[in-house]
Amino acid sequence: MPTITSLGVGSGLDLSGLLDELEKAESVKLEPITEQRASYKAKLSAFGKLENALDSLREAATALDDSETFQALSSQMQGDAVSASADSTAVPGRYQVEVTALAQSQTLASGGFEEAAELGTGELAFSVGEEAFSITLDADNNTLEGLRDAINAEGAGISASIINDGSATPQRLVLTATETGETNQIAISSTNAALQTTFGFDPAAPAAGDMRQTVAAQNAQLSVNGIAITSTSNHVEGALQGVTLDLTATNEGAADTLTLSRDDAAIKGSIEGFVKAYNSLQGTMSNLTSFDVETGAAGELLGNSTLRGVESQLRNAMGDVGEGDYGLLSNMGISLALDGTLEIDDEALDEAIEGNLDSVSAFFVGSEEQGGFAANLETVLGSLLEDGGTLDTATSGIDTSIERLGERYTRMQESIDATVDRYRTQFADLDSLVSQMNSTSSYLTQQFDSLNTQLNQ
Known part of the structure; x- marks a missing residue:
């Protein structure tokens, strides 16, 4: 039979349209699988929303399980020379901070050089604080630029630059310690006499060579409530318990005042964050x-047994009774509304925080012997959220179902494709057969017409 490249061309029948309709009819078999897979994916997305909400609650409960949450302090600094930050170990009080000197880094400057001047060859040894390194000058790097780049490449506590002072020999190498304080003084030496004279520097004999100190290393000098303190840095930690001081200017004779007080608003905010x-x-x-x-x-999860289990465990956890003055959330002004949400009586909660913070902390944090409300709730949430927990088990089952549906879809699509291919082959054969029959019919008609013409003559 002749080959038909387009269905219906030989026969004149709409075989291509018919094949499309048959393919659509076969594809209907995929719809239940597609719908079921979409349903599973919607359920998986729903569990994702539930997991995110539970994660947020767990994060809020974890904050309330930390005793430092109930030791929050606010700091207020009066003055412009010092800024301060405090952690939970700081002690409330009023502190006078006077700064008489700021810490600064040492700076050295060489004598002047002409541009592109060669420095000579040899080794230079550098030290600053606990850092030490050596640089060898040779024909490839014995210029100020080469020495500068070699020092900076070490990254060992000294920053090098070149300054043009506008003189006849304008190029000067400037070295600055990257850390402040008197313990970070720069020392330079060389066994080469010329290099020692040009770049050598001994803090004990600063005028022995051409290298000069332009800024001296200096410690910060301050006092807190009249007690003198020395610091190698303007970022002062440990001088005042739980407080970090940042010095920005001197204020001799006009001390800044730091006031540390309990931050009841921050404590209440943590509780409000849990309720939210x-x-x-x-x-x-x-x-x-x-x-x-x-x-x-x-x-998506209407009637779902996993969600019902989550609700049940949460109800039990929220009803836990603690020890002390506040055995229940409602005792401190946090009550359960008819719609299942929590409501805060601001007046009652403020009174509890301001008047009996130890008991509020004990309710949420508990003691060394027994965990409090927040710890118990966190345990329940962990069993729901962690690997192998309730939600992980539920979503793993859904993932497996989706995977199986995908495999089933693939098999069904392959079956449909095979059926359509069979139809296409059969239609091609039919198209060829009808085309051949039409051709034979046309030929016979022509022959009969010719015979009739001859007989009628």
């Missing part, structure tokens, strides 16, 4: 289990 995270979780779970009677629209 819990209410957000409740909203998420409500949306995932909702049902609209009028439209029939349902949340």
